[in-house]
Amino acid sequence: MLERFRARAAVHDRDNTFPDDDLAELRDAGYLAVLAPRELGGAGLGLVEASALQQRLAGAAPATALAVNMHLVWTGVAKVLADRGSDDLRFVQEGAAAGEVFAFGISEAGNDLVLFGSGTDAAPLPDGGYAFTGTKIFTSLAPVWTQLGLHGLDTTSDDGPRMVYAFVPRSEVQADRVVVRDDWDTLGMRGTQSRTTVLRDAVAPPDRVVRRLAPGPNPDPLVFGIFSVFELLLASVYTGIARRALDLAVAAAGTRTSKRTGKAYSQDPDIRWRIAGMALTYDALPPQLASLAHDVDVAADHGARWFSLLAGVKHRAVTAAKAIVDDAMLVAGGSSYFSANELSRLYRDVLAGLFHPSDPESAHSAVATAWLGPIED
Template sequence: MSTPHCLRSSWHAAPANGGRRENGRVNDFDPTAYLPDDLLERIRERAPRHDRENTFPEADLDELRDAGYLAILVPAELGGAGLGLAEASALQQRLAGAAPATALAINMHLVWTGVAKVLSDRGVDALRFVQEGAVAGDVFGFGISEAGNDLVLFGSGTDAAPQADGGYAFTGTKIFTSLAPVWTQLGLHGLDTTSPDGPKMVYAFVPRSEESAGRIVTRDDWDTLGMRGTQSRTTELHCAVAPPERVARRIDPGPNPDPLVFGIFSVFELLLASVYTGIARRALDLAVAAAAKRTSKRTGKPYSQDPDIRWRIAGMALAYDALPPQLDALARDVDGLADHGTRWFSLLSGMKHRAVTAAKTIVDDAVLVAGGSSYFASNELGRLYRDVLAGLFHPSDPESAHSTVATAWLGPLED
């Protein structure tokens, strides 16, 4: 995901009501209240089957919806849990440790509810319908990615055609549409090139309904190396209509200080980093268990007493231990309307990059600690080894992250 060089303090201005409830993670926050151990174990037990059969974990979604998980970021006064991003990050780490694909799929719904929270915290009520929909049971898909579109939030190959009633008809192709079999509202963007004040990037939500049949085509093309349970299929849009009340924002293309851009980028990067941090923790736990269980024929001692294995696990722990505090601090800053000015995007893209690269290295080392058994498809580490690779493809990719950080420290490239 490319990042703008121009950030504005308006992204961090106080809410219109002059204040807000402090809803970052609190000392008495209990993640088991939202993800009980028994629910988590049922989700963990189902994960291998969905990976093996390449199916969407509908039972996971049903149980999470019943538990109120889809509305954890919705304010309590609207019927949600009223949690902040810091708490949601901790929960997503916990969920990812049980079923990475389920966590990644749910992430895309939570991104939109998180964006709604970021906007409302800053006095913008444009996505209240997302919050109300999440409480009512709607599932929000994330329809932003397009093949070859390295502009990501700042441009689109999807056509957004204005309608007489103020709605928009979208025509184009979206890729990596997680929750493809089950979403009820697809949040997406397209480019309006025909309006008098255009061109404009249009952000809106298209409902899945009988009326949209034929206008929205979900390809059955998700047959991937890992993260198979997300069912992030390709979505074709053929004049798919977003009604006027679901048109959230019309903004100029290109780098833009609009709070919606900040909201999408910040929530997407932090929750994505949370999923891969959860994978890293699970791999570390499995490595520790394997070291205690395996015994050296040479020494007769468990591998937990082998200096080389101890060094490797220590390295894994050193890398992992840095991630949760960073996630917590940045999520609290978003929740608390902190102003990092022009550094915001480098901090966010850097967080995602560090979490993904550290998770991959930790899983690699866990496989070495566990030995040859992890090479079998039935082994959980073998699945994590495949799942963690998906992190490399999510925005911001390594090139974009390095470019953004270089710009933050060195200034933009000279013409």
């Protein structure tokens, strides 16, 4: 399956198309429900296993892995809540097992508050549902999602402003209310088709409104679930890219021959030093992911350090992956500069990691606060 995905990845990158065949195979294999419990039709896996699987998938088809990641985030959040005694997202687990595709509608242009604020208006409806009006960006799985998990700000309720988390179904009834722009033409990760989604009074029914929270930092398990699963699975994707780049560099070193010495580049001290550096950087990533994913699975208590630990592992994975791909290009030589070379695609795909939360500034701020305390007024 992975080899088929790898063969198609170059086509989707070139043609700027969504990997429908990949998704169909993943759905048939039960991959969309790997984090749903067995009793609901899922595989019953934890985040440790899902992280390892996403690393493997990303090594074959980064865009497919990143797109599916956004669906797995919601199923992972459902697992985090269920493990802590809440069935508020049971419908997500059941839907994933039935083949539903959940998209992640959190990102908004210029919203550096991310989970703690929103420029999308959430208007309460008489039946308890909400109508959302606003624009979401980077909505992966745009051509195929069936449910959009999102947030918005309710400024009209008697109990003060409230962040509303809910799920908007895609249907013919909502066709004029959920408009997906065909605007995804990017440097890399082209297969994700993470298009802009415009909401015009898009309705989330009462049974799909899962939280109303005060704006700003919040200890609610839903917020922790979104942040922890997003950061861990995102870091897994870029760790998978790093591993693939390392493997390609090793292969290139074994097949390239020096005209100067007549030996394979794998015998060149400088090349050996470069690949060793890549491996030293890569080897640190999977254990970190496995450790933190395990701690989320077992509900370990890292207290206030959780956010710095999670932001840190995402930041390290993304920056390490970019550095490893850079070095792999140097090992492989000029051939990697051609579009047909897989490293050329990885070089573009890995750049997307810089734009996902937590960005470098946010990660450094979280870690500085964890170690030095908050900035004094």
